[in-house]
Amino acid sequence: MSAPTIVAADLPAPADPLAQVAIARAAFASGRTRPVAWRLRQLEGITRLVEEREAEIAAALSADLGRSAVEAWLADIASTKGEAEYARKRLRWWMRPRPQPLPLNQLPATAWIKYEPLGTVLIIGPWNYPVYLTLGPLVAAVAAGNAAVIKPSEITPATSALLARLIPEYLDPEAVTVVEGDGAVTQQLLAQGFDHVLFTGGTEIGRKILEGAAPTLTPVTLELGGKSPVVITADADLDIAARRIAWVKLMNSGQTCIAPDYVLVERSVRDAFVSKVVDTIRAFRQEEGTNGLRIVNERQFDRLASYLDATSGEVATGGVVDRDRLTITPAVVVDPDPDEPLMTDEIFGPILPVLTVDSVDDAIAFVNARPKPLAAYYFTKSRAVRKSLLDEISSGGVVVNHVAMHCLVPQLPFGGVGESGTGAYHGKWGFEALSHRKSVLSKPFAPDPQFVYPPYSATALKIMRKLF
Template sequence: MTIHADYRDAATSGARDELQSVFATGRTKPLQWRLAQLAGIERLCQEQEAAIAEALAADLGRSAVEAWLGDIASTVAEAAYARKNLKKWMRRKRVGLPLAQRPGSGWVQYDPLGVVLIIGPWNYPLYLSLGPLVAAVAAGNCAVVKPSELAPATSALLARLIPRYLDGDAIKVIEGDAGTTQSLLAQGFDHALFTGGTEVGRKIMAAAAPTLTPVTLELGGKSPVIVTADADLDVAARRIAWVKLLNSGQTCIAPDYVLVDRTVRDELVAKIVETIRAFRAGDSPSLRIVNERQFDRLASLIATASGKVVAGGGSNRAELRIEPTVIVDPAPSDPLMGEEIFGPILPILTIESTDAAVKFINARPKPLALYVFTKSTQTGRRLIDAIPSGGAVINHLAMHCLVPQLPFGGVGDSGMGAYHGRWGFEALSHRRAVLAKPAKPDPSLVYPPYTERALKIMRRLF
């Protein structure tokens, strides 16, 4: 999508001020308004499933099943969970007071921040736009949703549907390119939530700095899988292949590479290759990539890899399609191992021990997710504790993202802040400290001039 500068400026200029005026009326604060928006998000996904699937197919070549699984069902679940628990989340939390502050009462209340900016990505353009919106409206905020221009059909669909299902005066969709995002950030929002790559995340943070806009950055990184010698290899192969192939590997928490014990490497490789072949039976052997730039980057990663290609490797630039590719033991210095793959390429590296796996991963930037396959609970927990990551799963992949009771976010290069469920509600609320004191008693000893006796008493109290 190409947005001319004059249109972009007209669309973005004053967007934050306009919504701030709406917020100032108190319109978004009541429980009923928040519940209505959450219910509207659920209805949008359920009633428009066919239209959403059509848009995702146009943008990403996604099947209807993957559209439902990756974008629709996850969004509905997030909104439904928030709607069912919101009244409890909004309650004030009473706290005890020290002796010096008695009599009185203290509590923490959750106030809306104001106007939130949500910058969506192209890989799950519905879920990763509406999921943060769930948190924003649950917390009682107005919001601007800026969908990705790299998923134009879904962006246009959101622009058309959100005003139909939600409060169009308090929630705006603004389409456009990176310049639009920069123009919005320059207005100074009360919070910005961005989902995307690490390099763009740095630009978002830099653009937010002049206005002191707080940011939640959901980024990515090279999420590793450790497969120990005692792991169930059939299960590991199925789950690794399944999650790797979802959305053509264009998932921020997809397995980026596998570290497998030497004693079971060949067996695991054979099972993964066989599973990929079985999963693609009756379908095209190749997977659609979002655009030419991403295609060329992925094709280059395959071409420059020094390991052995044991499956796939083929591509078709005219159709933007790449075969699921498994590469065994590429060099750690290969470009394949230096950047997030974000495509259907799976490097599998041999390790001599779990200690070697820990050392290998910890020598690199902290990943968004860590996956461990082992039959030993003790080994699984030891590895999770030894390797920092945004989230972690033992004996599966990516499923933590679908649990609204768990926070979802990165650490270090993979992001900052977290949301989902109550964590999203709190991330987009101000946790406000309130202390209420009676007018009496009002002892004179706390006021100057201070006597020795008064100071002795105060030292004991404070």
């Protein structure tokens, strides 16, 4: 049976962000977040929020990002619901103590790992998927029994305001609170010294989050980004590869941290792939005609437009910019200079560079010469080639013969490596990331052998050396 909605209408609005932090900390200190019943109510509340308020969420995402209702459902609503439901069904099992074996020298005794909440955690959400990438981490936080302070992105003000209004209606309004504001507010929050911080966003801001957390030694999970490569071998199914790459690259105007950033394709199939991906983009967008894809703001638009202005590659399709409307038509750029901004910066927009390589080994060398990406995508029918790519390229995650689908699998940890992030969450991995794994060893009073205590005789030491 669904839990009743918690209404916060009678609660006084805190005067400032620090007051909201204090309320969340007091809620955790009261012990109310620890029982499984409270955790389940919060997970049910997240599910009901996205189900019952889908139309309002879609409207806010449209206002902020120009996102269609279908993409809002797929990318923010269905994904959030799936994460919350997966955790709700498995929470009791995750919370069970985990017995551990013991060495002979510790017997008689029992040992186990106890999962306990960290305390009050700070979730800093991004602007590109401001519902899923805010509520997804919240699933992990409340499943682990924490209180949470949520800081949505100010770049998506309609969605931020909506979350600030709806979250207190569906979740415990004291233990889960929303703080709106800009980067200065984020730094103000970080200075309070949370028990954990989970940030999703770009590498540049990620460094500032680490700096802000360092004085209080706050542990941080960073979900960043980078240039996620696609490798297409000569034996790949080019029709399917073109569809799957174009589908994810166009989603949210390419403003996705795990979108395919660039494609490395073997020379023998380069022209065929370019032709197919161009045709696929046109087919996917036939109802939009010549309209471009919406970019979130002028700063991001100008950055993307400058990449197109500076490229030495051949623009096979698209690339028409409209600054008044902040739109760009999806572009495919063939063989840009590897050292130009389009290939050195994370694109985060509807521009797809396609580079020619002579072999899979060349593709591996190209990727490994750059910072480790958040994701990598390999299209091949060869098990041997797949193994080589998996073994020789380091990335946060990998999908073989598809793009970005690993993000929707709660059984898999989601996270980066190196500059693409640190730590991981989703499913049980999120529960563990925001829990403390307390080691417990319980011993009886007897037996209590005297040879382990000083003064040590030669015989006692001989026995101890055998045992230890």
